[in-house]
Amino acid sequence: MRLGVDLGGTKTEIIALADDGRELLRQRIPTPQGDYLATLMSIAGLVESVENSLGQRGTVGIGIPGAESLATGLIKNANSTCLIGKPLKRDLQALLQREIRLANDANCFALSEAVDGSGQDAEIVFGIILGTGVGGGIVIRRQVLTGANAIAGEWGHNPLPLPSGDDLPLPPCYCGRTGCTEAYLSGPALAADHRRHTGQTLTASEIDRRAADGDAGCEASLQRYEERLGRALAGVINLLDPQVIVIGGGLSNMQRLYRNLPDTCRPHIFSDGFSTKFLPPKHGDSSGVRGAAWLWN
Structure with a gap:
């Protein structure tokens, strides 16, 4: 047992x-x-x-x-x-x-999905958490990759690639640095970005729901979010080349991510083909x- x-x-x-x-x-x-x-x-x-x-x-x-x-x-x-x-x-x-x-x-989340979840047939699984923070775990052949410093998979504290325009000024992160991926892609970061552009104070789930109902401001906020997420994940894909990326955390409930991420990642992928799958977790929370x-x- x-x-x-x-x-x-x-x-x-x-x-x-x-x-x-x-x-x-x-x-x-x-x-x-x-x-x-x-x-x-x-x-x-x-x-x-x-x-x-x-x-x-x-x-x-x-x-x-x-x-x-x-x-x-x-x-x-x-x-x-x-x-x-x-x-x-x-x-x-x-x-x-x-x-x-x-x-x-996050390593446990990735391992679960690699053993008997959405990534169970994949050699390399990257499991990401998009919620109050941004975390990640790497599983290779059903073994968690820990790393020399016990930080393998901590993509949330890499700088967001190619910041410009709406990405500036670089936002502060709780870790003490600025411009971290987490400071753009967490649920609170999405809500803060939407508030800056529209003056509305909404949660990530409310933004998602209103966008589906045709709210233009909410749709624009989600498009900015997805474009940033695509840039950030492309860097991971170019390095690890996982067959499957499983998305967990509260923002994993936004079904549009699974449809749109291939297109927002693709321009930044160093390959003539792109077959990485983006999947929700089989075992949920x-x-x-x-x-x-x-x-x-």
Whole structure:
């Protein structure tokens, strides 16, 4: 039995998978806010609860909104700031009395879709998260690529390629740099761009809905967004050449992305042909927690 835990900013979810990928049990609880010790205990409690319910012990994989430093073993780059600088893996192994495997949540999302999701037949899968932030994970032959600095797939903090016109001035990013892809392509960034051009304060989903109803301002905002997304993903495609890009996060619900991205990417692709597929996640918002379980694949 494989147990996967998705440690999110607002909720923590656990799933138990049989060896063939069947879901055996799932539980979800609120994530303790700003409390590292309470976070450790909540994860341990979930594991104990599921194992008691199913009467068996499982391997444990955990997806987190950050990464484990390969130099120190401490957590870095985490949106849940109470984790930063903490030995999360070591502490959880002590609590659970077993080895655990830890990975960035976007890596878990990509792994889930590569193992038994939308990218299950692909050699290279790039999984992207378009939501409150912009993240990514790379899976090659069903193995997560971590990288020398544990940042493989972090395309959200590359500069947006070829900024000009409406892309300027370069917007600040929470990471301390300016012009990051995330500062253009997150849900809040789309809403901010729309507000600058129209004066309207709308969420990304509202912009999408109004564009479908014929609102010209919303349509223009989405076209700017798609053109930027095409530029950003073209750089990834030229480097990795994935067969499949799976799109997760709240903005993955915008169905027009799957129709329009091939055309916005194509002008920037260094090839005479372009066959990369853009697909929604087969497992939806369950992909991250399933991918955590598949860290023991």
